[in-house]
Amino acid sequence: MNKDLTTGKTESILWQFCLPLFGSIIFQQLYNIADSLVAGKFVGENALAAVGNSYEITLIFIAFAFGCNMGCSVIVSQLYGAKDYEKLKTAVTTACIFSAILCGILMLAGIAGSTPLLHLIRTPEEVLADSILYLDIYVWGLPFVFFYNIATGIFSALGDSKTPFYFLAASSTSNIAVDILFVKAFHMGVAGVAWATFLCQGISCILAVISVWKRLKKIPVAKKPPLFDSTILRKILLIAIPSILQQSFISIGNILIQSVINGFGASVMAGYCAAVKLNNLVITSFTTIGNGISNFSAQNFGAHKYSRIRDCFRAGLKMVWCLCIPFCILYIFFGKYLLLLFMEKSSATAMMTGRQFLWILSPFYFIVSAKLVADGILRGISAMRQFMAATFTDLALRVLLSFILSSKTGNALGIWLAWPISWTIAMICSVFFYHKEYRKITTWS
Numbered sequence: 001m002n003k004d005l006t007t008g009k010t011e012s013i014l015w016q017f018c019l020p021l022f023g024s025i026i027f028q029q030l031y032n033i034a035d036s037l038v039a040g041k042f043v044g045e046n047a048l049a050a051v052g053n054s055y056e057i058t059l060i061f062i063a064f065a066f067g068c069n070m071g072c073s074v075i076v077s078q079l080y081g082a083k084d085y086e087k088l089k090t091a092v093t094t095a096c097i098f099s100a101i102l103c104g105i106l107m108l109a110g111i112a113g114s115t116p117l118l119h120l121i122r123t124p125e126e127v128l129a130d131s132i133l134y135l136d137i138y139v140w141g142l143p144f145v146f147f148y149n150i151a152t153g154i155f156s157a158l159g160d161s162k163t164p165f166y167f168l169a170a171s172s173t174s175n176i177a178v179d180i181l182f183v184k185a186f187h188m189g190v191a192g193v194a195w196a197t198f199l200c201q202g203i204s205c206i207l208a209v210i211s212v213w214k215r216l217k218k219i220p221v222a223k224k225p226p227l228f229d230s231t232i233l234r235k236i237l238l239i240a241i242p243s244i245l246q247q248s249f250i251s252i253g254n255i256l257i258q259s260v261i262n263g264f265g266a267s268v269m270a271g272y273c274a275a276v277k278l279n280n281l282v283i284t285s286f287t288t289i290g291n292g293i294s295n296f297s298a299q300n301f302g303a304h305k306y307s308r309i310r311d312c313f314r315a316g317l318k319m320v321w322c323l324c325i326p327f328c329i330l331y332i333f334f335g336k337y338l339l340l341l342f343m344e345k346s347s348a349t350a351m352m353t354g355r356q357f358l359w360i361l362s363p364f365y366f367i368v369s370a371k372l373v374a375d376g377i378l379r380g381i382s383a384m385r386q387f388m389a390a391t392f393t394d395l396a397l398r399v400l401l402s403f404i405l406s407s408k409t410g411n412a413l414g415i416w417l418a419w420p421i422s423w424t425i426a427m428i429c430s431v432f433f434y435h436k437e438y439r440k441i442t443t444w445s
Contacts, residue, residue: 154216
């Protein structure tokens with residue numbers, strides 16, 4: 001059901017809108033967690049390392065899909081808030097045409113370039129073959145990744161965060177079952193993990209696209225809107241390109257960090273893979289809530305209700321900080337048991353690596369979540385230069401400090417320390433930019 005986010009009590013509306021998004025991303029992360037869990041439990045430590053190693057590269061592809069999602073979602077949100085329904089429908093079809101072309105280019109690049117990239121990041125020989133196999137299968141499923149992201153972006157733009165939740169809940173739980181079936185019953189190894197994800201994402205994508213198309217048909221327009229509009233495409237790209245660059249450079253940064261981690265051997269790789277899955281569950285949850293905040297801000301920006309954007313920032317902080325508390329408790333005190341979900345026979349090095357990573361990062365979730373709330377508003381009001389500046393500050397510092405501190409300490413501890421330092425500095429930048437841009441837009445009213 002479509003929902004107008006420009007009316008009602010801000011905090012209540014934001015909780016109602018963002019909680020299903022949070023639930024959706026929990027199920028979305030189950031795709032990746034299930035892959036690692038099944039690989040580590042039923043195949044072995046090297047398979048776990050291979051899936052984790054490949055995952056950093058798949059994030060580059062996901063970055064482009066995410067950028068298309070945000071570009072379409074923010075512009076559709078602004079048009080929905082302004083009640084310009086003809087342009088809204090044109091924005092959707094324009095985004096779909098652009099995404100299809102971009103997806104085709106990325107598939108060609110992935111088929112040709114995944115193996116050289118795995119060599120470039122110093123993938124150990126014992127995990128190379130499985131890493132290549134996983135990536136090759138993943139690339140063929142890129143159309144599902146792209147169009148599912150477009151569909152969920154449209155749902156969110158229309159104020160509906162529940163429908164994507166239902167799709168993800170069903171497909172993610174199915175993915176776990178199919179993972180186990182393909183790997184344990186059919187003995188397909190890492191290929192079974194990849195094919196299970198391919199199959200479940202494909203079904204989810206098809207159902208989501210059909211549903212969103214039916215939803216759009218119910219929105220009344222005076223005349224049939226054009227399928228493509230170059231002016232709207234430029235507006236979409238204004239949001240999409242910085243979002244793509246943000247996620248791409250974060251992924252590239254993670255790949256560079258992964259190359260440093262790979263130098264410490266398969267056990268450290270496996271421990272990091274398990275721990276970073278748990279960390280990504282939290283960060284992606286906050287990012288998704290930030291995306292919801294973008295939709296809320298964009299609708300109210302389009303409706304010129306600027307005071308609700310300020311209220312959104314305050315309510316968003318309360319929301320993410322409430323979520324930080326249980327995650328911190330779980331990871332600090334029960335991290336060992338969570339890591340054991342991924343590793344049937346873990347070495348002492350792998351377990352210590354994972355626990356150390358979680359101990360260092362989890363207290364700083366309060367810091368990075370504040371940054372992502374501010375980033376969500378910056379994106380919703382189309383302040384993309386400021387958004388990118390804060391993001392690249394985080395990335396550049398994290399990568400640079402990972403190389404410097406790991407060489408100083410002589411072990412992976414230096415890499416983990418880079419995260420909280422970069423998060424803190426980037427958070428200060430994001431919050432400063434938010435306050436500056438909010439003061440600017442309120443002078444327009």
